[in-house]
Amino acid sequence: MKTAAKIHRRQFLKMTGISGTGLFLGLTYGLEATGKVVKIAKWHGAEGSVSLTPYIFIESSGQITIMNPRPEMGQGTFQALPGIIADELEISLDNVIIRQTSGEKQFDRQVSGGSRSVRGNYVLLRKVGASAREMLKKAASDKWKVPVEECYAEEGKIFHRPTGRNLSYGELAEAASKLDVPKDPPLKDPKDFKIIGKSAHRPDIKMKIAGKAIFGIDVEVPDMVYASVERSPVFGSKIISFDDSAAKKINGVLQVIKAERVVFGKTHYEGVAVIANNYWSALQGRKALKIDWDHQGFDKFNSNDYENKLRELAKSDGLVVFKQGDFDKAISESTSTIESLYETPMVSHSTMEPMNCVAHWKPDGTVEVWVSSQGPTLIKDELSKVFGIPQDNIKVNIMFNGGGFGRRLQSDYASEAAGISKAIGKPVKVIWTREDDTQLGPFRPMTFSAMKGGLDANGKILAFQHKVVSPSLSASRSATYDQSKPDGSMIEGISEQKYEIPNMKNHYVYAEFQIPISAWRSVTSSTLAFAHECFIDELAVKAKKDPLTFRQEMLTKDSDTKKLFTRLREFSNWDKPLPAGWGRGVAQYEFFAGLCGQVVEVSKQPNGSVRIEKVYAVIDLGTVVNPDNVKAQVEGGIVMGIVAATKDGIRFDKGQAIQTNFHNNRMMRINEMPVVEVDIIADGGPTIKGVGEPGLPPLAPALCNAIYACTGKRVRKLPVDLNKI
Amino acid sequence: MPSINLSINNKQYSFDADPQMPLLWAIRDFAGLKGTKFGCGISQCGACTVHLDGKPIRSCSFPVSAAAGHKITTIEGISANGDHPVQQAWIDMQVPQCGYCQSGQIMSAVALLVNNPKPTDEAINTAMQVNICRCGTYQRIRKAIHRAADIMAAEPKKAFGATIK
Ligand code: FES
Ligand code: FES
Numbered sequence A: 001m002k003t004a005a006k007i008h009r010r011q012f013l014k015m016t017g018i019s020g021t022g023l024f025l026g027l028t029y030g031l032e033a034t035g036k037v038v039k040i041a042k043w044h045g046a047e048g049s050v051s052l053t054p055y056i057f058i059e060s061s062g063q064i065t066i067m068n069p070r071p072e073m074g075q076g077t078f079q080a081l082p083g084i085i086a087d088e089l090e091i092s093l094d095n096v097i098i099r100q101t102s103g104e105k106q107f108d109r110q111v112s113g114g115s116r117s118v119r120g121n122y123v124l125l126r127k128v129g130a131s132a133r134e135m136l137k138k139a140a141s142d143k144w145k146v147p148v149e150e151c152y153a154e155e156g157k158i159f160h161r162p163t164g165r166n167l168s169y170g171e172l173a174e175a176a177s178k179l180d181v182p183k184d185p186p187l188k189d190p191k192d193f194k195i196i197g198k199s200a201h202r203p204d205i206k207m208k209i210a211g212k213a214i215f216g217i218d219v220e221v222p223d224m225v226y227a228s229v230e231r232s233p234v235f236g237s238k239i240i241s242f243d244d245s246a247a248k249k250i251n252g253v254l255q256v257i258k259a260e261r262v263v264f265g266k267t268h269y270e271g272v273a274v275i276a277n278n279y280w281s282a283l284q285g286r287k288a289l290k291i292d293w294d295h296q297g298f299d300k301f302n303s304n305d306y307e308n309k310l311r312e313l314a315k316s317d318g319l320v321v322f323k324q325g326d327f328d329k330a331i332s333e334s335t336s337t338i339e340s341l342y343e344t345p346m347v348s349h350s351t352m353e354p355m356n357c358v359a360h361w362k363p364d365g366t367v368e369v370w371v372s373s374q375g376p377t378l379i380k381d382e383l384s385k386v387f388g389i390p391q392d393n394i395k396v397n398i399m400f401n402g403g404g405f406g407r408r409l410q411s412d413y414a415s416e417a418a419g420i421s422k423a424i425g426k427p428v429k430v431i432w433t434r435e436d437d438t439q440l441g442p443f444r445p446m447t448f449s450a451m452k453g454g455l456d457a458n459g460k461i462l463a464f465q466h467k468v469v470s471p472s473l474s475a476s477r478s479a480t481y482d483q484s485k486p487d488g489s490m491i492e493g494i495s496e497q498k499y500e501i502p503n504m505k506n507h508y509v510y511a512e513f514q515i516p517i518s519a520w521r522s523v524t525s526s527t528l529a530f531a532h533e534c535f536i537d538e539l540a541v542k543a544k545k546d547p548l549t550f551r552q553e554m555l556t557k558d559s560d561t562k563k564l565f566t567r568l569r570e571f572s573n574w575d576k577p578l579p580a581g582w583g584r585g586v587a588q589y590e591f592f593a594g595l596c597g598q599v600v601e602v603s604k605q606p607n608g609s610v611r612i613e614k615v616y617a618v619i620d621l622g623t624v625v626n627p628d629n630v631k632a633q634v635e636g637g638i639v640m641g642i643v644a645a646t647k648d649g650i651r652f653d654k655g656q657a658i659q660t661n662f663h664n665n666r667m668m669r670i671n672e673m674p675v676v677e678v679d680i681i682a683d684g685g686p687t688i689k690g691v692g693e694p695g696l697p698p699l700a701p702a703l704c705n706a707i708y709a710c711t712g713k714r715v716r717k718l719p720v721d722l723n724k725i
Numbered sequence B: 001m002p003s004i005n006l007s008i009n010n011k012q013y014s015f016d017a018d019p020q021m022p023l024l025w026a027i028r029d030f031a032g033l034k035g036t037k038f039g040c041g042i043s044q045c046g047a048c049t050v051h052l053d054g055k056p057i058r059s060c061s062f063p064v065s066a067a068a069g070h071k072i073t074t075i076e077g078i079s080a081n082g083d084h085p086v087q088q089a090w091i092d093m094q095v096p097q098c099g100y101c102q103s104g105q106i107m108s109a110v111a112l113l114v115n116n117p118k119p120t121d122e123a124i125n126t127a128m129q130v131n132i133c134r135c136g137t138y139q140r141i142r143k144a145i146h147r148a149a150d151i152m153a154a155e156p157k158k159a160f161g162a163t164i165k
Helices: A077-089 A115-142 A169-177 A205-209 A243-250 A281-289 A303-313 A327-333 A375-389 A414-424 A434-439 A473-477 A525-542 A547-553 A560-571 A626-647 A699-711 B023-030 B085-092 B102-115 B120-130 B139-152
Strands: A005-012 A025-031 A049-051 A058-059 A064-068 A097-100 A151-154 A155-160 A166-168 A225-231 A238-243 A253-263 A267-276 A290-294 A320-324 A336-343 A356-361 A367-372 A395-399 A430-431 A450-453 A462-468 A503-510 A582-591 A594-604 A610-620 A677-681 B002-009 B011-016 B047-052 B053-058 B071-073
Touching: A005 A434, A025 A699, A049 A169, A058 A115, A058 A367, A058 B002, A064 A077, A077 A115, A077 A205, A077 A320, A115 A151, A115 A155, A115 A169, A115 A253, A166 A169, A205 A320, A205 B085, A225 A253, A225 A281, A238 A267, A243 A253, A243 A281, A253 A281, A253 A414, A267 A281, A267 A414, A267 B085, A281 A430, A281 B023, A303 A336, A303 A450, A303 A462, A327 A450, A327 A462, A327 B047, A336 A525, A356 A414, A367 A375, A367 A414, A375 A395, A375 A414, A375 B085, A395 A547, A414 A430, A525 A582, A525 A626, A525 A699, A547 A582, A560 A582, A560 A594, A560 A610, A560 A677, A582 A699, A594 A699, A610 A626, A610 A699, A626 A699, A626 B047, A626 B139, B002 B023, B047 B102, B053 B102, B071 B085, B085 B102, B085 B139, B120 B139
Parallel strands: A064 A097, A225 A430, A367 A395, A462 A503, A610 A677, B002 B071
Antiparallel strands: A005 A025, A049 A058, A058 A064, A151 A155, A155 A166, A225 A267, A238 A290, A253 A267, A320 A503, A336 A450, A356 A367, A356 A430, A450 A462, A582 A594, A594 A610, B002 B011, B047 B053, B047 B071
């Protein structure tokens, strides 16, 4: 994570492709942490604009453009990041043009992921805005020949305090752009923030309610054709032969070719692409294909056998990944002990916008793509790797993402489209069907957790063990996974919760897996939190203690978690009795993305089903940029958590995913939506925590703990069908 | 291929296409109106919801030939400036996250409010169950529909998009 950016001297660049009288000035930002100096390579900017830092462009008309370096997928970077700059720059976002960056080197790595966009850029972007503001002030003071201390910035203008004179940024931009960039610009006092910390409206929402936001699937370029690709739902199948004669008879079908989907830059899957002059024809042509697949034995794979294998593996030790005190001794000395096995399923990302990409491989060997992706940098890396072409030959246009959730950190769908365009010599739009999107992964992996715990005579946890049994995200991604070391992403948070437990020993048992798996919103915390926090509940029950009190008693030292529970207890009215037939459960999880705690209330319905009535969430952030958006993210995390905990998940039979579309890979709908209340702890301080993911992991354990409180049934296997408790 | 004539948002479109092609692709790729989205293709998600003579339909599963002679309204047609009360309410409540499902959500909500100007939560649940939002904006959708009902009640004389017959 970059924490500070050192501003180097500006560079004067004459831009190709920009005509007119405008100057184009750029700065280089060197990243202190890496010692890397990045230069402005190329910017297809507005004509006649000057840049004050690579992020800010000002036209003489006063029009300001701000670059957003993190793709928007619903999480709100389109407002939050430009908003941070705008606040320091003393402008409102209302009339600013916000542009998505396209992987240009001057913006370093541009990836939306890991709940890092705001916390990773907060300091940098404040400095960006503040530098520009100081340069504009200096330009005005030079013009007026007055001390700069007498000048201040407000609403896009610099004012001279004693005389009230003012000049707009548009009038000052050119002069300002010739000045040196202040090394350490003064940052605003947080009490003077006008955007940061306020629930501002997101500028993309106006487009999204009018059907005007352009997603990848909406892009059209001249002479574009369409493609639909038949890929084997059995991972690893090879094409023996295919018959495209019927496909070619479909009106509109132009061509049928072999295609290739490369996952994680290493695994190549074959497919057959039907090219047509409209999408419907391409799809009809695809349905008419006859392909003879050699499944190479991969069609034997099924979830039942694999889960049995994981249960077997749970009996082995694997690798010890964390040790504290003497677990073995403590467990043998415990007054009472329990052991439980928790199981979670694979799930799909199922972004509402299915995977798609428009790609144009041009005659000069360069390639341009228009794509919904979480990272232009990732697309460039991938295309460069797959096709062996330099990054400078790749142009990426990032569109609004119709959901990301980690799926769009992969670039397989972009390189597949680029390969098809290369083969046919035309720009092409490849659209995945929902069936493709559901069945072809990569998926969130399942994790199984073998839990062991012991209580002392006073009902306090003496010994605790979390053993994770699972495939490995690293092994799926890389060709050189070292089994002798634990995969850190598969043991996320299990050794970092703040509970003061004297004796712990955590393990990781690796299970081989051939199906591609990848990060999914909140990664492995989305499953490990379930086991971890439900088992804490089991121990609380065994100790005959209130589950929240039990947790709070394990937090004697000051910590954010301690603070969180104090707040959550009050916020959720924990100590007020619930109506008859209701139950409540609590959980928290702290992991790389941040910290959130939740209380779920459920009720037993006359027909025996369980209904989720209410969810209270407290998220700990330190600093908050847009509180209303934070609440939206937590609400969304809760919904996604409910889907993963209570709906179908992905299961395999005969080598392929059984679930194909939303009828059997069901999503939650509005009638199941509980009332959600979110509270934010933002008491300042230097650390900023993430927003996009922390709201998800506590949901499943808080829900299942509530189900136990309500019905006496302990859920240890997800998904749980709320109609059949 | 036969020629198809469609009236979308009071504009006439004419093109050659497979009569069995779903209306969705005619709207998106032949009329070039990209606000209506593809989500599932099997009437499960509601992303493709448009109005046929004021009634919400799933355009992904509706043959284009059956739409000829009817008035089709898409998200682009409910207001000139994105200021239909439902759209205003959607902004007030900051409903969309990724936004991909929201054209369909709004089309369902507009149709609901035409028939039921003051819907209960129950009525909202029934009408809006056809629309999936993967980002989980349901709570805000519910609040926004109540808000839109209030806005419309305050301006009863104004004819809103979906009421055009
Ligand atoms: S695309 Fe039509 S209902 Fe999903
Ligand atoms: S806002 Fe993203 S699917 Fe609804």
